[in-house]
Amino acid sequence: MHEQLWFTALLNKVLGGPVNSFLQALPPAFHPANPQEPISNSVAMEVLVVGIILLLFVLVRSRLSVERPGRMQHVAEALREMVTNQSGEIIGPHSEKFTPFLLSLFVFILIGNLIGLIPTFGSPTADTSVTLGCAVVAFIYYNAHGLKTQGPVSYLKHFMGPVWWLAPLMLPIEIISHLARVMSLTIRLYANIFAGDTVTAVFFSLVPIGVPVIFLGLHVFVSGLQAYIFMLLTTIYLSGAVAQEH
Amino acid sequence: MRKTMMYVFVVMTILLLAMPVYAQGPDAAKPAIPWGPAIAAGIGMGLAAGLCGLGQGKATASAAEAMARNPGARPGIFLFLILGLALIESLALYTLIIAFKLLG
Numbered sequence: 384m385h386e387q388l389w390f391t392a393l394l395n396k397v398l399g400g401p402v403n404s405f406l407q408a409l410p411p412a413f414h415p416a417n418p419q420e421p422i423s424n425s426v427a428m429e430v431l432v433v434g435i436i437l438l439l440f441v442l443v444r445s446r447l448s449v450e451r452p453g454r455m456q457h458v459a460e461a462l463r464e465m466v467t468n469q470s471g472e473i474i475g476p477h478s479e480k481f482t483p484f485l486l487s488l489f490v491f492i493l494i495g496n497l498i499g500l501i502p503t504f505g506s507p508t509a510d511t512s513v514t515l516g517c518a519v520v521a522f523i524y525y526n527a528h529g530l531k532t533q534g535p536v537s538y539l540k541h542f543m544g545p546v547w548w549l550a551p552l553m554l555p556i557e558i559i560s561h562l563a564r565v566m567s568l569t570i571r572l573y574a575n576i577f578a579g580d581t582v583t584a585v586f587f588s589l590v591p592i593g594v595p596v597i598f599l600g601l602h603v604f605v606s607g608l609q610a611y612i613f614m615l616l617t618t619i620y621l622s623g624a625v626a627q628e629h
Numbered sequence: 630m631r632k633t634m635m636y637v638f639v640v641m642t643i644l645l646l647a648m649p650v651y652a653q654g655p656d657a658a659k660p661a662i663p664w665g666p667a668i669a670a671g672i673g674m675g676l677a678a679g680l681c682g683l684g685q686g687k688a689t690a691s692a693a694e695a696m697a698r699n700p701g702a703r704p705g706i707f708l709f710l711i712l713g714l715a716l717i718e719s720l721a722l723y724t725l726i727i728a729f730k731l732l733g
Contacts, residue, residue, distance in 0.1 A: 469708075567719055567723075570719065570722060570723055570726055571715070571718075571719040571722060573726075574719075574722035574723075574725055574726055575718075575722065578722070578725060592645075595645075596641065596644045596645055599644045600644060608711070608715070609715075611711070612711070612712070612715040615708075615711075615712060616712075619712075
């Protein structure tokens with residue numbers, strides 16, 4: 384996305400000045416590459432995705448009813464039930480408190496992936512900054528819950544491994560593997576979505592009629608799957624951090 | 630029948646509105662890419678894709694056999710299958726990213 388999408392141009396026109404002053408007033412003064420367009424495409428698309436999600440959630444909330452649930456309520460309940468059942472299976476009991484975060488992650492990544500299929504929009508998740516943001520948030524979340532549930536000393540003792548004399552070996556390995564989780568979450572999501580866009584574009588330039596449909600369909604499937612995988616892996620990391628041997 | 634065909638055409642219309650933002654013209658390969666990184670990217674990606682195919686094939690075969698032996702365990706096996714496939718796929722994707730970086 385080298386040129387601006389219409390939504391980005393709109394945001395830059397309306398909010399360009401304030402965003403510029405805000406960025407330059409931060410302690411490490413941040414100078415955007417092009418002062419006319421401080422908001423990049425991915426940021427504008429992210430904002431749009433969050434706006435859409437907020438709108439959907441407000442719509443569902445305003446139409447909640449116990450006796451006659453509508454279609455959107457069914458969808459919302461089904462989503463919530465899927466996330467809660469899965470975290471219950473993987474993490475064990477008392478895992479409903481993780482559902483809001485996991486569900487928001489899933490819905491954000493899913494809608495972020497799918498919005499790239501609409502002609503004049505782009506996927507925010509086709510940019511490493513956005514996927515890195517999601518991965519770092521997930522990393523901080525599961526570590527924070529691990530520290531809170533098990534206490535800092537007991538949680539850090541996990542990094543030492545099963546026996547004390549393996550600690551000098553286990554500690555660097557565990558730290559590197561935890562940091563590699565961030566990298567793998569980032570790159571997996573970014574590469575799937577970016578490669579899907581690229582492959583569709585390549586086939587579009589080869590055979591403009593008919594064949595790209597297959598790749599668009601594949602991209603839809605991959606978007607859903609990757610959003611689910613991101614949420615599933617975050618659940619597994621949470622279970623590793625929070626699980627206590629009773 | 631008519632309603633089915635109508636749905637099919639609506640879905641096809643939506644899918645056909647492809648986004649040609651990244652489409653390059655036919656002469657976009659004029660700036661010469663040095664041949665070293667190009668061969669490395671090609672061979673590396675081919676190796677990664679082939680071995681990833683082998684790994685995923687083994688995982689799928691095990692999952693299919695396990696499901697045949699114990700159809701009641703389907704949700705759990707499906708979960709492990711999806712997880713395993715995504716993790717193996719991500720290794721090939723790391724190589725893809727390196728290939729993109731090599732090709733500039």
